[in-house]
Amino acid sequence: MASERATLVAAAHKAIRRGSKSFAAASRLFDRTTRERVWLLYAWCRACDDIADEQDHGRALEAAPPGTRLDPESRLATIRTLTELAMAGQKTGSMAFDALGQLMREVPITPAMIEDVVAGFALDADEWRPRSEVDMLRYCYHVAGAVGVLMAVVMGVPTDPADEAAQDTLDRACDLGLAFQLSNIVRDVWEDDAEGRCYLPVEWLVEADIPPGEVTKPHYRDRLVPMVAHACTLARGYEASARMGAARLAFRQRWAVLAAANIYGGIGREVERLGAHAWDHRVSTTKAQKLRFVASALSEARAQAPVAVERPGPSRRELAELARKR
Numbered sequence: 001m002a003s004e005r006a007t008l009v010a011a012a013h014k015a016i017r018r019g020s021k022s023f024a025a026a027s028r029l030f031d032r033t034t035r036e037r038v039w040l041l042y043a044w045c046r047a048c049d050d051i052a053d054e055q056d057h058g059r060a061l062e063a064a065p066p067g068t069r070l071d072p073e074s075r076l077a078t079i080r081t082l083t084e085l086a087m088a089g090q091k092t093g094s095m096a097f098d099a100l101g102q103l104m105r106e107v108p109i110t111p112a113m114i115e116d117v118v119a120g121f122a123l124d125a126d127e128w129r130p131r132s133e134v135d136m137l138r139y140c141y142h143v144a145g146a147v148g149v150l151m152a153v154v155m156g157v158p159t160d161p162a163d164e165a166a167q168d169t170l171d172r173a174c175d176l177g178l179a180f181q182l183s184n185i186v187r188d189v190w191e192d193d194a195e196g197r198c199y200l201p202v203e204w205l206v207e208a209d210i211p212p213g214e215v216t217k218p219h220y221r222d223r224l225v226p227m228v229a230h231a232c233t234l235a236r237g238y239e240a241s242a243r244m245g246a247a248r249l250a251f252r253q254r255w256a257v258l259a260a261a262n263i264y265g266g267i268g269r270e271v272e273r274l275g276a277h278a279w280d281h282r283v284s285t286t287k288a289q290k291l292r293f294v295a296s297a298l299s300e301a302r303a304q305a306p307v308a309v310e311r312p313g314p315s316r317r318e319l320a321e322l323a324r325k326r
Contacts, residue, residue, distance in 0.1 A: 004102075008043075008095060008099045008102050009036045009039060009040065011043065011095040011096075011099070012036075012039035012040045012043035012096070013036075013039050015039070015043040015047075015096065016038075016042045016043070019042070019046045020042070021290075022260070022285065023042060025259070025263070025290050026259045026260040026263065026294075029252055029256035029259055029294070029297075030252055030253060030256050031252050034155055034252075034253060037103055037106060037154045038151065038154060040099040040103040041099075041100075041147075041151065041154055043095070043099040044083075044086075044099055044100040045117070046096065047094065047096030048079050048117070048118070051075050052075055052076070052121045052124060053195075054069065054070075054075070072125040072126075072127075073125055076121055076122055076125040079121055080118060082094055082097040083114060083118060085101075086100040086104070087100070087104060087114060089105070100114075103154070107153055108153060108159050109150060109153050110159065113146065113150055114150075116141070116146035116149075117142065117143075117146045117150070119142045119146075119323065120139065120142030120143035120146070123139060124197075127196075130199060130200075130201045130202065131201060131203060132202075133201050133204070133234075136185070136199060136201050136231075137234075137313055138319050138322055138323055139181075139199060140178045140181035141174065141177075141316065143181055144178065144180050145174035145177035145178045145181070145316060145319065146177070148173040148174045148175070148176050149170050149173055149174050149177075149316065151173060151177075152169060152245075153170075155249060155250075155253045156250075156253075157169050157170060157249075165248075168245070169245045169248050171245070171315045171316045171317065172241055172242050174315070175239070175241040175311065176238070176239065176242035176260070178238045178313075179235040179239040179268075180260075182231050182232070182234055182235035182238070182268065183232075183235050183267045183271070185231060186231050186232060186235075186268060186272075186278070187268070187271050187278070189224070189228075189279060190216050190279045191282070193215055198215055200215065200231070204230075208220075208223040208224070209223065216279070221276040222276055225275050228272065228278065232268045232271065232272040233312070235265070236269075237309070237312030238311065238312060238313070239261055240306070241309055241310075241311045241312075242261060243258065243300075246261070247305035254301045255297055255298055256297075258301055259293055259297035261297070262293035262296055262297050263293045263294075266285055266289065266293060267285060270283050
């Protein structure tokens with residue numbers, strides 16, 4: 001029903017405004033239908049994140065009474081159960097998961113695409129840590145690259161496996177998600193460490209002679225800087241690859257994607273610029289900077305397609321194949 005969809009869209013819009021000012025800003029550039037579908041997708045992703053981390057729109061909840069907190073496996077089971085109900089077209093009792101059900105009635109998202117995202121929450125529930133660079137990129141695929149694929153489908157990119165051009169565009173959409181997550185990883189080293197997590201590869205830390213669990217010790221900051229710079233180089237490479245895919249989208253979609261790329265890419269570039277001081281405070285972009293990034297994206301969207309570049313690491317299909325073998 002139209003009224004039910006409108007209610008879900010309104011709730012999803014509220015979720016993106018509370019949860020991510022950067023994505024909320026970029027989403028305004030889409031046409032109305034695409035914009036609303038992006039909000040519906042975001043609402044589900046945000047709800048899954050919040051359940052997994054026991055947060056509210058990315059913010060810590062008040063301390064729960066002893067014995068009332070769910071363990072990670074139970075939180076994952078909640079995500080899976082509600083997601084499966086939504087994919088089956090059933091009511092879930094949650095606006096965010098009902099938003100996913102509504103979205104899947106409108107665009108050809110497959111259960112496999114959804115499972116690729118849920119697999120990222122499973123990795124965190126298992127307290128998984130990346131051993132190698134490829135491991136880190138596989139994690140980035142599940143928690144962000146796979147979301148980029150969903151975004152591309154929402155924007156109308158075909159999903160036919162026999163359509164190589166469409167599949168390559170999905171690969172490029174995944175590349176942007178990989179770039180975003182790499183920026184998140186380098187920005188959030190201190191926050192992740194406080195939660196007992198580290199997404200920098202163990203092999204990198206060993207090479208830098210940083211002992212386990214001591215990545216945020218002040219005397220190791222200078223050793224951390226080169227590996228962060230390498231992660232930022234990877235992010236820039238994937239971002240450049242993604243821009244090739246954005247060139248194939250309709251104008252307003254291209255503008256929105258390029259704006260998001262500029263905003264999130266700006267975060268990674270600022271972390272790299274700050275070097276050992278990158279974690280003195282959480283790096284973010286101001287409203288004025290966001291406006292400049294959006295304006296720059298408009299010029300880019302009107303320009304000719306970018307020069308072809310080589311992807312700096314595994315593609316979506318290669319990472320998905322690695323995940324199936326694990």
